[in-house]
Amino acid sequence: MSKRHLVVIFAAVFLSIAVVLMLSFTVKKFASKAESNRQAQAMEEYVQRLGDLDDYMVYYIGEPSPEVVANIKNLTVIPAGMMNRNTLPIYWSDIHFIEKDEDDNIINEVEPRDYASYMLIYVGADVTLTNDQLELLRNCNIDNDVPLIIEGETNINAYREVIFMGPHELGEHSTSMFTPWGRPQDNIIAEDVVTGSPYGFVNALIDVILSNAEQMDIYREESLVLVETESTTTTESSIETSDESEISESTDEA
Numbered sequence: 001m002s003k004r005h006l007v008v009i010f011a012a013v014f015l016s017i018a019v020v021l022m023l024s025f026t027v028k029k030f031a032s033k034a035e036s037n038r039q040a041q042a043m044e045e046y047v048q049r050l051g052d053l054d055d056y057m058v059y060y061i062g063e064p065s066p067e068v069v070a071n072i073k074n075l076t077v078i079p080a081g082m083m084n085r086n087t088l089p090i091y092w093s094d095i096h097f098i099e100k101d102e103d104d105n106i107i108n109e110v111e112p113r114d115y116a117s118y119m120l121i122y123v124g125a126d127v128t129l130t131n132d133q134l135e136l137l138r139n140c141n142i143d144n145d146v147p148l149i150i151e152g153e154t155n156i157n158a159y160r161e162v163i164f165m166g167p168h169e170l171g172e173h174s175t176s177m178f179t180p181w182g183r184p185q186d187n188i189i190a191e192d193v194v195t196g197s198p199y200g201f202v203n204a205l206i207d208v209i210l211s212n213a214e215q216m217d218i219y220r221e222e223s224l225v226l227v228e229t230e231s232t233t234t235t236e237s238s239i240e241t242s243d244e245s246e247i248s249e250s251t252d253e254a
Contacts, residue, residue: 053118053213055117057074057118059076059120059121060076060122060124061122062123062126063124064077067198067199080129085136089119089121090143091144092115119146122151123151125172128155134162137159141178149178156170159178171191175188189201189205
C-alpha cells in the first residue's frame with residue numbers, strides 16, 4: 001500500500017472521528033438546552049401556584065441559591081450576622097405606644113409592625129447559630145407563631161435544646177420544621193432534595209409555603225374558637241358567681 005493511500009485512509013478516519021465528535025457535542029448541547037427549557041417551564045408552573053398567595057414572606061437566613069432568589073418573589077435574605085430584632089419577624093405589640101416624661105418629652109415609642117399573613121423562616125446549613133440567635137428564632141417561632149425550618153443536625157439540635165427537646169440523629173443537610181400547630185417534622189424537605197437540583201429545592205419549598213398557609217388558616221380558626229369558648233365560659237362562671245352572691249345576700253337578709 002502506497003503512502004498516498006495511507007494518508008487518504010488516515011484523513012478519512014480523522015474526518016469520521018471529527019464528525020462523530022461534532023454530532024455528539026451537538027446532540028448533548030441540544031439535549032442540555034431542552035432539559036433547561038423543561039426545568040424552566042416546570043419552574044414557571046410551580047411559581048404560578050404562588051400566584052394566589054400574595055401575602056407571604058420567606059425569611060432566608062444564610063446564602064440562598066440564585067434559583068431561590070429568582071423564583072421566590074417575597075423573599076428576605078438575612079446574613080447570619082444581620083439577625084436581630086429589627087430584621088426578624090419577632091413578636092411585637094400591635095398597639096402604638098408612646099411613653100413621655102414629666103415635661104411631655106417622648107422617651108420611648110413603639111410602633112406596630114406590619115407582618116405578612118403567612119411567614120416562614122429558613123436557616124441554611126451554612127449558618128452557625130449563636131445562643132442569642134437561637135433565642136431570636138425561639139421568639140419568632142414560639143411567641144409569634146412563625147413556622148421555622150432549620151437545615152443541618154447541629155443547628156437543629158441546638159434549637160431543640162432551646163425549646164427543651166432532646167437531640168435527634170440527623171444528617172448534615174437534614175431539615176426539621178417547627179410549627180405552632182404540631183410537633184417538629186423531620187426531613188420536611190428531604191436531604192437529597194436539599195443537596196440536589198436547585199429547581200427541585202425551590203419546588204419543595206413552594207410546597208411547604210402553600211401547605212403551611214392552609215395549616216395556618218386552620219390553626220388560627222381553632223385558636224379563635226378556643227378563645228371565644230374560654231371567654232364564654234369565663235362570662236358564664238362570672239354570672240353564676242354573681243347569682244350565688246345575690247342568693248347568699250338574700251338569705252343573710254332573711
